[in-house]
Amino acid sequence: MKKRNGSVIIVTLLCCFILSCICLGCIELVKTNNDIVSTKEKSMKIEYEVKGGINLGCSKVAEEVNNLIGNNIEENNLECKFKDHFLGNNKINIIRSIESMGNDKLKIRVVNNDIYLDDDYIKLDIESKKEDSNFKKIARCSVKINIKSIEENEKRVFKYNYKEI
Numbered sequence: 830m831k832k833r834n835g836s837v838i839i840v841t842l843l844c845c846f847i848l849s850c851i852c853l854g855c856i857e858l859v860k861t862n863n864d865i866v867s868t869k870e871k872s873m874k875i876e877y878e879v880k881g882g883i884n885l886g887c888s889k890v891a892e893e894v895n896n897l898i899g900n901n902i903e904e905n906n907l908e909c910k911f912k913d914h915f916l917g918n919n920k921i922n923i924i925r926s927i928e929s930m931g932n933d934k935l936k937i938r939v940v941n942n943d944i945y946l947d948d949d950y951i952k953l954d955i956e957s958k959k960e961d962s963n964f965k966k967i968a969r970c971s972v973k974i975n976i977k978s979i980e981e982n983e984k985r986v987f988k989y990n991y992k993e994i
Contacts (some may be wrong), residue, residue: 879966893923956970
């Protein structure tokens, strides 16, 4: 009989080693793919929450406008009431009420704490910011209020110039 000196065992061990390396590589690819999908999902979730913050701020502005119209429905000169309410002494309270819509993780603020008059519109910029461990998302949107409108059911609050920073 011929002596083989363990060559069968060596070849078998070599094949097992190669298969183990291939399996470990496949497992690592699956893990990496799961990490990428998880990161994308977290990013999308934060993006939706930031957009929701912008919508909360805009809804607060619309609520202020509707309250002002409801309280002064018989008033002839609503334009002056809008200017007094949004640009007068009540300006700081409006800014605080918008900023109070956020929570610990979602910050909503009026940019530069400024509400201003421009071309028969009262304008302000709302910024929404969300931070979560490795992610940070900021979005800014401008809001304008039409103070010249005389139609009762006409839309007065408009969002424009949305951008993610």
